[in-house]
Amino acid sequence: MGYTKNPKNIEAMQKNRNEQLKSEERVDLTLEKSVSKNLEKFKAFLGESSDAVFREFSLGMQGIPCAAVFIDGLVDEMVINEQILKPMMYQIAILENTLQKPIEPGKAFEYVKMRVLAVGDIKEAETLDEAFILIMSGEVGIMIEGFEKILIASARGWPQRSIEEPPSEIVIRGPREGFTETLRSNTALLRRKIKDPNFVIKNIQIGRRGKTDVAYAYIKGIANQKLVEEVERRLNQIDVDIFLDSSQIEHHVQDRYMTIFPQIEVSERPDRTAASLAEGRVAILMDNSPYALIVPATFYQFFQSSEDYYERWPLASIIRILRWIGAFLASLTPGLYVSIVSFHPGFIPTSLAISIAATRATVPFPAFLEALLMELTFELLREAGARLPRAIGQTIGIVGGLIIGDAAVRAGITSPIMVIVVAITAIASFIIPSYNAALGIRLLRFPFIILAAIFGIYGVILGFIFLNVHLVSLKSYGVSFMTPQAPIRYQDWKDFLIRLPSQMAMRRPTSTYPVDIDRREQDPVKEEHNER
Amino acid sequence: MKDKTDRLSNIQISFLISSTIIGVTVLVLPRTAAELAKSGGFIATFVTGILMALVLLITALLAKRFPRSTIIEFSSEIIGIVPAKTLGVIFLLHFIVVSSSILRIFCDAIKVLLLEQTPLEILIITFLFVVVYLCLNGISSIAKICEYFEPLVIGTMFLVIVLSFRNFSHEELLPAFREDVFEWISAIPALTISYLGFEILLFAAPYVQNPDKIIRYALLGILPSVVVYTLLVTVTIGTVGVEPVARSLYPFIQLARYIRFPGGFGERFDIFFMVFWILGAYTTLSSYIYMASVSLSRLLGLRDFRPFVMLIVPFLYVLSLVPQNIKEISTFSQYASYLGLVVLALVVIVYILALILKKGEVSR
Numbered sequence: 001m002g003y004t005k006n007p008k009n010i011e012a013m014q015k016n017r018n019e020q021l022k023s024e025e026r027v028d029l030t031l032e033k034s035v036s037k038n039l040e041k042f043k044a045f046l047g048e049s050s051d052a053v054f055r056e057f058s059l060g061m062q063g064i065p066c067a068a069v070f071i072d073g074l075v076d077e078m079v080i081n082e083q084i085l086k087p088m089m090y091q092i093a094i095l096e097n098t099l100q101k102p103i104e105p106g107k108a109f110e111y112v113k114m115r116v117l118a119v120g121d122i123k124e125a126e127t128l129d130e131a132f133i134l135i136m137s138g139e140v141g142i143m144i145e146g147f148e149k150i151l152i153a154s155a156r157g158w159p160q161r162s163i164e165e166p167p168s169e170i171v172i173r174g175p176r177e178g179f180t181e182t183l184r185s186n187t188a189l190l191r192r193k194i195k196d197p198n199f200v201i202k203n204i205q206i207g208r209r210g211k212t213d214v215a216y217a218y219i220k221g222i223a224n225q226k227l228v229e230e231v232e233r234r235l236n237q238i239d240v241d242i243f244l245d246s247s248q249i250e251h252h253v254q255d256r257y258m259t260i261f262p263q264i265e266v267s268e269r270p271d272r273t274a275a276s277l278a279e280g281r282v283a284i285l286m287d288n289s290p291y292a293l294i295v296p297a298t299f300y301q302f303f304q305s306s307e308d309y310y311e312r313w314p315l316a317s318i319i320r321i322l323r324w325i326g327a328f329l330a331s332l333t334p335g336l337y338v339s340i341v342s343f344h345p346g347f348i349p350t351s352l353a354i355s356i357a358a359t360r361a362t363v364p365f366p367a368f369l370e371a372l373l374m375e376l377t378f379e380l381l382r383e384a385g386a387r388l389p390r391a392i393g394q395t396i397g398i399v400g401g402l403i404i405g406d407a408a409v410r411a412g413i414t415s416p417i418m419v420i421v422v423a424i425t426a427i428a429s430f431i432i433p434s435y436n437a438a439l440g441i442r443l444l445r446f447p448f449i450i451l452a453a454i455f456g457i458y459g460v461i462l463g464f465i466f467l468n469v470h471l472v473s474l475k476s477y478g479v480s481f482m483t484p485q486a487p488i489r490y491q492d493w494k495d496f497l498i499r500l501p502s503q504m505a506m507r508r509p510t511s512t513y514p515v516d517i518d519r520r521e522q523d524p525v526k527e528e529h530n531e532r
Numbered sequence: 533m534k535d536k537t538d539r540l541s542n543i544q545i546s547f548l549i550s551s552t553i554i555g556v557t558v559l560v561l562p563r564t565a566a567e568l569a570k571s572g573g574f575i576a577t578f579v580t581g582i583l584m585a586l587v588l589l590i591t592a593l594l595a596k597r598f599p600r601s602t603i604i605e606f607s608s609e610i611i612g613i614v615p616a617k618t619l620g621v622i623f624l625l626h627f628i629v630v631s632s633s634i635l636r637i638f639c640d641a642i643k644v645l646l647l648e649q650t651p652l653e654i655l656i657i658t659f660l661f662v663v664v665y666l667c668l669n670g671i672s673s674i675a676k677i678c679e680y681f682e683p684l685v686i687g688t689m690f691l692v693i694v695l696s697f698r699n700f701s702h703e704e705l706l707p708a709f710r711e712d713v714f715e716w717i718s719a720i721p722a723l724t725i726s727y728l729g730f731e732i733l734l735f736a737a738p739y740v741q742n743p744d745k746i747i748r749y750a751l752l753g754i755l756p757s758v759v760v761y762t763l764l765v766t767v768t769i770g771t772v773g774v775e776p777v778a779r780s781l782y783p784f785i786q787l788a789r790y791i792r793f794p795g796g797f798g799e800r801f802d803i804f805f806m807v808f809w810i811l812g813a814y815t816t817l818s819s820y821i822y823m824a825s826v827s828l829s830r831l832l833g834l835r836d837f838r839p840f841v842m843l844i845v846p847f848l849y850v851l852s853l854v855p856q857n858i859k860e861i862s863t864f865s866q867y868a869s870y871l872g873l874v875v876l877a878l879v880v881i882v883y884i885l886a887l888i889l890k891k892g893e894v895s896r
Contacts, residue, residue: 343646343647344646344800344803346800346803347800347803347804455647455650455658456646456647457646457803457806457807458642458646458647458655458810459658461807461810461811462658462659462662465662465666465810465811465814466662466665468677468680468681469662469665469666469669469673469677472669472673472676472677472680473669473673480676482676482680485679485680486676486677486679486680487541487544487675487676487679488541488543488544488547488679
């Protein structure tokens with residue numbers, strides 16, 4: 001991330017790397033029987049790090065040398081003290097004393113694993129690097145004298161954000177929980193919604209250095225096996241050292257990067273993710289990121305909000321159509337305005353044309369420049385508002401409202417109609433529920449303004465055609481981006497421009513080629529009804 | 533994941549055919565009809581449509597017999613290599629002439645109706661640019677775009693027709709058959725250009741998922757054009773009158789200008805309809821250039837048609853600039869129409885020969 005191009009820094013980096021390589025070469029990664037030698041190996045790697053803890057202690061009455069290695073901050077101190085160290089050092093001695101039966105040193109490993117450690121998740125590591133990955137993810141490595149393996153006990157516990165309402169996808173009605181940065185709690189949120197044992201969550205680690213846990217989840221029996229294989233293939237071929245957010249995974253597993261449209265759906269909402277899983281899609285979750293990636297995605301999904309499914313269907317349908325209109329307005333209004341004002345004033349009623357001309361009489365710029373200027377100003381304000389601390393955000397609102405809205409018109413820099421056009425595009429662009437899709441759609445208006453300035457409405461149409469050819473040529477995991485509109489799939493139209501009542505939409509969308517097309521077939525309620 | 537989307541569904545064939553047919557010529561069709569068949573124009577249009585549906589039926593039967601290759605390839609199985617190459621060259625010529633003809637009519641209309649100041653050359657180049665972009669994406673993208681635009685195009689035309697009924701007067705049309713029968717029969721060859729475009733079937737057939745039902749869906753593809761054209765000619769002649777239509781440059785636009793929306797919003801709705809007509813013209817031209825480049829690549833025995841798109845485009849540009857005025861454009865498009873008739877005749881002959889020689893796959 002963000003390395004400076006200072007040659008000195010690069011030199012330093014290379015030197016660091018060489019040193020590290022040397023230490024890797026120096027240390028043999030196999031484990032030995034002696035705890036002290038193993039500990040030395042650990043220290044060769046982690047000794048310099050202040051957060052690594054090496055705790056040597058003796059086991060039970062005989063005092064078999066032992067050591068625990070863990071990373072401070074990633075583990076729960078209580079678990080280490082009460083469930084690991086206390087039984088091994090103290091309680092086991094009492095047990096031995098009462099039973100009058102000391103541990104045989106040759107069986108100490110099994111004994112500790114089976115009878116001493118009161119921890120749910122216990123694994124064994126045979127090599128050093130195997131142990132490293134687990135210790136780095138917050139587990140405790142326990143070495144016992146005389147054994148060439150390490151016991152790994154889970155004691156994960158680190159500071160984490162509690163589950164909050166997702167700020168990017170707000171609903172009035174519907175669950176208010178959102179994903180957090182912890183993978184486990186995210187998968188748990190999904191599992192709580194789908195208790196089917198066919199719901200599979202598989203883990204892989206991505207990133208040569210980051211070793212980030214990435215999980216992909218799907219429902220066996222609904223999701224197409226070929227889709228799952230494709231997801232696996234794309235995830236496995238990623239070769240980057242550190243990942244910080246799931247959007248970076250998105251960049252590596254998407255179909256095409258030369259486009260402004262996201263081809264993968266992103267959601268912070270477990271309910272939305274679960275609904276997608278039930279449609280035969282695959283969700284990719286990443287540790288450290290509150291956003292789930294959902295594949296395959298189609299363009300119309302970016303116009304759906306989870307609330308569509310919680311509200312009554314006629315109202316949800318109307319809102320959904322409004323969003324489509326919003327997308328058209330957000331991308332086309334300024335372009336159409338420019339083309340009509342400067343090329344085809346006959347298109348609008350004469351009285352309106354005259355009043356536009358009258359308000360524009362004092363404006364010193366051509367309509368095209370006026371539109372570019374105002375839209376640019378709006379984008380500046382929006383970006384400033386988005387990155388500012390909330391307290392200052394209000395200032396931007398006042399500045400925007402007064403400067404753009406009133407002062408600019410009074411100063412004669414722009415016409416009131418242009419202000420209305422900017423306001424329409426602004427509002428319309430925020431109606432699209434998906435932030436990343438809305439960003440692309442909103443920026444489209446700049447090419448449209450330029451096309452309109454050169455070719456009038458003909459240019460706008462050419463741009464529109466070009467845009468649509470681009471859209472139909474996109475694909476997301478083998479699914480055409482514009483399904484169910486192009487190619488047409490009438491079966492999917494019941495949840496497209498409008499949302500029909502759930503009773504009429506019992507079939508899953510066909511665009512993902514689900515194995516099981518009907519939502520009802522495995523529905524026990526229906527079977528009960530049939531039996532009666 | 534397996535790409536089922538690269539194959540064409542049957543409904544996509546219907547859309548491909550109908551949007552390749554309906555295109556630029558909508559603008560001038562009523563004029564041709566009124567000029568040659570007078571008040572019998574709508575009958576002539578309808579009869580031409582039925583005849584064309586028959587030819588389409590034969591085309592579909594031919595395509596069904598050879599579902600694995602384009603006509604350029606399978607014709608050599610029937611008539612031998614040299615005649616097949618000649619046939620291919622005639623097809624290629626036909627596609628190039630028709631493309632450049634519609635390209636010119638289109639850009640001329642844009643210049644006259646929307647952008648008087650812009651040079652014709654710029655209009656041609658910009659339009660070719662977006663067309664080439666689609667062609668390079670291949671037949672599945674063309675089909676998807678057709679599916680997307682065609683409802684808009686047909687919908688707008690129906691809107692024009694429905695809104696025009698207010699000004700419609702039957703006196704211009706009835707009693708029918710006022711003119712000599714031969715008059716409107718003689719109009720048929722000139723009207724065929726409006727119905728040309730279903731040759732795309734011979735080039736799309738290899739990509740069809742389920743060739744068994746191809747005939748039904750092919751005929752479904754020509755249906756909208758027959759209905760829209762007949763209604764359009766009827767309404768235009770009925771509203772504007774035979775003589776004004778025959779003298780009008782773009783009778784469709786004239787028809788649209790008569791329309792007044794309730795509430796008085798919008799004065800010149802012809803621009804609004806032009807917008808959707810551009811989409812129709814776009815799909816037509818894209819199909820034709822696709823067919824031309826595929827023909828050329830198959831003639832040379834090559835699989836990839838993409839380089840040939842770029843090769844053909846300069847020719848189209850030059851050829852479309854050959855006619856000097858409206859009169860010459862009209863003559864040019866008539867020649868294109870006659871060449872189209874030759875191609876249709878060839879398709880029928882090839883089918884008959886295939887029947888006689890029992891070539892191709894015969895389904896139950």
